[in-house]
Amino acid sequence: MTLHTCSIRELAAGLRAKKYSSVELTKHFLDRIARHDKALNSFVTVCADSALQCAAAADAQLARGQGGPLTGIPLAQKDIFCTEGVKTSCGSRMLDTFIAPYDATIVTKLKHAGTVMLGKCNMDEFAMGSSNETSFYGAVKNPWDLTRVPGGSSGGSVAAVAAGLAPVATATDTGGSIRQPASLTNLTGIKPTYGRVSRYGMIAFASSLDQAGMVARTAEDCAFVLQAMAGFDPRDSTSVDQPVPDYAAQLNAPLKGLRIGLPKEHFAEGLDPGARECVMAAVAKFREAGAVIKDISLPNSPLSVPTYYVVAPAEASSNLARFDGVRYGHRADGVKTLEELYKRSRGEGFGAEVQRRIMIGTYVLSHGYYDAYYLKAQKVRRLICDDFKRAFGEVDLILGPTAQSVAFKLGDKTADPVAMYLNDIYTIAANLAGVPAMSLPGGFVQGLPVGIQLMGNYFDESRLLAAAHQYQLATDWHTQRPKEFA
Amino acid sequence: MSLNADQVRQVAHLARLELKTEQVDRYARELSNILDMVGQLAQVDTGSAQPMAHPLDMVQRLRPDAVTEGDRREAFQAHAPKTQDGLYIVPKVIE
Numbered sequence: 001m002t003l004h005t006c007s008i009r010e011l012a013a014g015l016r017a018k019k020y021s022s023v024e025l026t027k028h029f030l031d032r033i034a035r036h037d038k039a040l041n042s043f044v045t046v047c048a049d050s051a052l053q054c055a056a057a058a059d060a061q062l063a064r065g066q067g068g069p070l071t072g073i074p075l076a077q078k079d080i081f082c083t084e085g086v087k088t089s090c091g092s093r094m095l096d097t098f099i100a101p102y103d104a105t106i107v108t109k110l111k112h113a114g115t116v117m118l119g120k121c122n123m124d125e126f127a128m129g130s131s132n133e134t135s136f137y138g139a140v141k142n143p144w145d146l147t148r149v150p151g152g153s154s155g156g157s158v159a160a161v162a163a164g165l166a167p168v169a170t171a172t173d174t175g176g177s178i179r180q181p182a183s184l185t186n187l188t189g190i191k192p193t194y195g196r197v198s199r200y201g202m203i204a205f206a207s208s209l210d211q212a213g214m215v216a217r218t219a220e221d222c223a224f225v226l227q228a229m230a231g232f233d234p235r236d237s238t239s240v241d242q243p244v245p246d247y248a249a250q251l252n253a254p255l256k257g258l259r260i261g262l263p264k265e266h267f268a269e270g271l272d273p274g275a276r277e278c279v280m281a282a283v284a285k286f287r288e289a290g291a292v293i294k295d296i297s298l299p300n301s302p303l304s305v306p307t308y309y310v311v312a313p314a315e316a317s318s319n320l321a322r323f324d325g326v327r328y329g330h331r332a333d334g335v336k337t338l339e340e341l342y343k344r345s346r347g348e349g350f351g352a353e354v355q356r357r358i359m360i361g362t363y364v365l366s367h368g369y370y371d372a373y374y375l376k377a378q379k380v381r382r383l384i385c386d387d388f389k390r391a392f393g394e395v396d397l398i399l400g401p402t403a404q405s406v407a408f409k410l411g412d413k414t415a416d417p418v419a420m421y422l423n424d425i426y427t428i429a430a431n432l433a434g435v436p437a438m439s440l441p442g443g444f445v446q447g448l449p450v451g452i453q454l455m456g457n458y459f460d461e462s463r464l465l466a467a468a469h470q471y472q473l474a475t476d477w478h479t480q481r482p483k484e485f486a
Numbered sequence: 487m488s489l490n491a492d493q494v495r496q497v498a499h500l501a502r503l504e505l506k507t508e509q510v511d512r513y514a515r516e517l518s519n520i521l522d523m524v525g526q527l528a529q530v531d532t533g534s535a536q537p538m539a540h541p542l543d544m545v546q547r548l549r550p551d552a553v554t555e556g557d558r559r560e561a562f563q564a565h566a567p568k569t570q571d572g573l574y575i576v577p578k579v580i581e
Contacts (some may be wrong), residue, residue, distance in 0.1 A: 101561045194541040208540045237547060238540070306524040317501060324502075326574050331567035338579050339502070347504030355503055356513065359494070360520055362501040376527050378537035383530075385538055417516050418523050434541020458542075 004164030022072030071114030094349035104201025122156030151181030176427025179439035183402035183451020194434035195240035198233030219468035223247035256290030266400035274445030310377035317361025402451035488518035
């Protein structure tokens with residue numbers, strides 16, 4: 001069976017035509033996880049029993065002629081989302097024994113949509129990383145080349161979907177953690193507008209940047225899943241109360257006349273020539289389909305990495321202060337004072353990358369440095385955001401590369417945090433501004449996938465998904481699969 | 487901008503992180519590199535740009551002051567490292 005290469009639309013049609021049941025579908029993916037995940041390390045927890053129960057319930061619903069486009073579809077959850085009764089580790093020793101006492105809003109919504117949770121995906125610790133090498137549970141391997149990284153922080157999510165261990169996986173994106181790994185594994189992923197999807201029950205990293213989304217095989221699949229995830233949630237104070245459009249219904253919006261901007265800063269020095277060729281080939285496809293291509297500038301976007309590495313650690317240092325070894329999470333043994341309890345629990349519970357970011361954040365927020373670093377970064381953030389507002393006066397979408405190059409080797413960048421941070425040079429600006437952005441498969445360099453990034457205006461996910469869908473109707477990059485996981 | 491070992495120990499203390507001796511020099515080097523990278527922001531002319539704390543122009547919502555959550559103390563304390571009689575137990579703080 002090749003159920004693991006089908007799109008959600010195909011699987012939903014197969015379920016309704018009774019070619020297979022959700023239980024059979026779920027078993028197929030559970031079998032593949034059992035067979036292949038040793039090589040990939042993409043799951044922290046597999047929920048075989050509860051998945052089969054959910055699948056049986058979905059089958060009963062389908063038999064009654066009920067359910068929606070996601071009823072009976074298996075999926076994997078990034079281990080950053082709280083799942084009631086199921087371990088929720090966030091990739092950290094700190095939460096190695098944490099069984100969440102409630103569901104994140106998106107977990108509830110996806111359950112109500114009839115999806116079947118296969119398990120929880122590995123990730124960089126507290127979503128801090130671009131290679132999935134900072135996880136307490138070990139690095140995740142890229143299904144296209146097991147000696148390379150899958151990208152991060154949603155590395156488990158992308159490895160699972162790319163290898164056909166799940167049709168779709170949730171993910172989160174604070175500085176590129178959906179788009180960069182999607183790019184490195186030939187998947188389609190969307191980071192929605194800040195506030196579009198509830199963050200309730202999603203373990204916080206940098207609250208003014210974090211947003212939930214997903215990785216899948218096609219833009220159409222993303223539309224189905226985003227439909228189920230998006231919407232106002234009174235439990236998230238940054239959730240936006242705005243109606244959710246019917247994303248799938250708008251996928252056929254034509255490309256003709258669509259104005260697409262190419263930001264010159266995203267094609268400057270540092271971009272791999274092979275990746276550039278792929279991006280330019282995508283540009284040619286969009287032009288052929290009638291899109292109007294314009295050269296534009298996001299003049300402050302080269303400042304997005306330094307801005308991010310002030311803002312994100314500052315917010316992280318505050319968010320991660322909750323891990324104190326008292327109410328939940330890791331607690332050090334044999335401590336004599338409360339201060340020692342805090343320090344040793346946090347010293348043992350957090351890995352090196354998390355500690356680095358907590359310390360940078362603490363430093364830039366500390367007395368005497370606040371204005372020079374944090375306030376300054378917030379001002380530069382305004383300039384970066386204004387660049388987007390100006391650009392979206394001229395164009396409908398912005399197109400460029402997602403990453404500077406294809407997947408790098410495991411261990412290549414772990415010794416140099418700054419080199420690792422530069423992986424997100426093209427993706428961070430969208431988080432700082434809060435605009436939605438996607439990565440889509442755009443070709444290969446020496447057998448490794450290259451991603452195309454599309455960015456849209458606030459709450460313009462429909463146009464973004466439609467453009468991606470139209471591009472995927474005209475190309476077949478997204479149908480390519482890693483041979484070892486055929 | 488570079489941090490020396492003492493400054494790293496001070497920041498770690500503020501962040502309530504216990505560092506092992508052998509970690510301190512490495513962190514000093516790495517944090518200094520990160521601060522060098524973000525240091526380029528100092529050169530940017532931000533003019534009259536208003537600091538941006540959040541992507542969306544929104545104000546904090548208010549909700550009716552009503553109880554919406556039930557009592558789940560037992561469920562929440564079930565994963566606490568140490569509790570007794572419904573309380574969280576920590577080392578003695580008051581002599």
